Amino acid sequence: MTHHDEAAAVRPLTLAWVSRHLEPGERIVATAALHGGSTAEMRRLTIGTRDGGTRDLVLRTVTDLEHAEDRLHREAVALTLLTGTGVPAPGLVAVDPTAAHGEYPSLLMTHLTGRTVLDDEGLEARVPALARQLVAIHARRPAERPRAYAALTTAGTVVVPKGADAVAWAAAIDVIRGPAPPYEGRFLHRDFHPGNVLFDVPSPRATGARITGVVDWAAASWGPADLDVAHCSTNLALLHGPAWGLRFAEAYEEAGGVPAAAASERLYWRVRDALAFSEEVQWVAQPWREAGRTELTTRAVEERLDAYVTALMDTLG
Structure with a gap:
């Protein structure tokens, strides 16, 4: 597995937790840090599929433990409530709000295309x-x-x-x-x-x-x-x-x-x-x-x- 930078590396226990929520025959082939998050570490995980293709997931890891459980629980509930509504929110894959399975509380979700735009143009x-x-x-x-x-x-x-x-x-x-x-x-x-x-x-x-x-x-x-x-x-x-x-x-x-x-x-x-x-x-x-x-x-x-x-x-x- 390749890492685009050191910050993109996923900790071992969390890596194992993510792997348990992949489809049979899938594996993580690359990770990349996503910038812009202010309350959590965000990573894009590239998943190798059984047919030789790839798909992306996003991993949110919260290192500030004081509010981690509440925030991850809220997000998991919101993503579940928004499924199928037409609001373009990520899909929930798995959540570990108390770090029962990884080093830190985490949430795994689908990856959405597009990018943030903060420029004056347009x-x-x-x-x-x-x-x-x-x-x-x-x-x-x-x-x-x-x-x-x-x-x-x-x-x-x-x-x-x-x-x-x-x-x-x-x-x-x-x-x-x-x-x-x-x-x-x-x-x-x-x-x-x-x-x-x-x-x-x-x-x-x-x-x-x-x-x-x-x-x-x-x-x-x-x-x-x-x-x-x-x-x-x-x-x-x-x-x-x-x-x-x-x-x-x-x-x-x-x-x-x-x-x-x-x-x-x-x-x-x-x-x-x-x-x-x-x-x-x-x-x-x-x-x-x-x-x-x-x-x-x-x-x-x-x-x-x-x-x-x-x-x-x-x-x-």
Whole structure:
């Protein structure tokens, strides 16, 4: 078996566990590290089939044991619930959430074609595609509801960026001091953003925007559709500029999505998500730079976050 790099190597016990879930006569012939994951080690496993061909699987290994069992269980349940629904999620092959069979908790799933696209080029076509995909996710009515959403940011944990618009941020923080608005529950991805969506795009400048997959379902939840809309909006605002965060919310409605009726309720969810990013700007920006967006320094992302929070307060406040 060949390894594309040292990080791609699968540990012996986990390797044996994976092998037990292959078809008779199949074997792992190559492994390659997949980059972009922030909470787990991701590897593509090339499987040699009995007829001499190959197929690919993906192995998620979680080395942070504190939340591993919960996250892998959530993802396994979500992938099972999405089977046959038309949502392009990976198929579950096997899960070992407590590391009963390997060195670390792991999940084995099918491999989806396509790639993430974080460039500005072609964004006009990708944003409506993202919105349509999120509407399709929210339309799912699973027989088993996932766990209720969690939103941990509070008025006391917000970190106001240096040089930020103090008046706008004070008003935004006041918004989340109150209770969450009532909502009609929906099936949520809970981490829906461009980094978790795969596109069939031959080059960054191509205008096509066909989505081939939605990955990382480890935070799948039940809650307000506005929360997913808010999360993708904030990501787009930080990646491409505040106007794109506002544009995504519009695209979601154009695609048939139904956000909260009152502007004050929509503001609550969008501000809550944006303020949550204030606590982890450096952590958010790092994988984007590793993916080629080197201009997105921590300071640059902080400035975009400030501009986005200000825009939200001006538009909906």
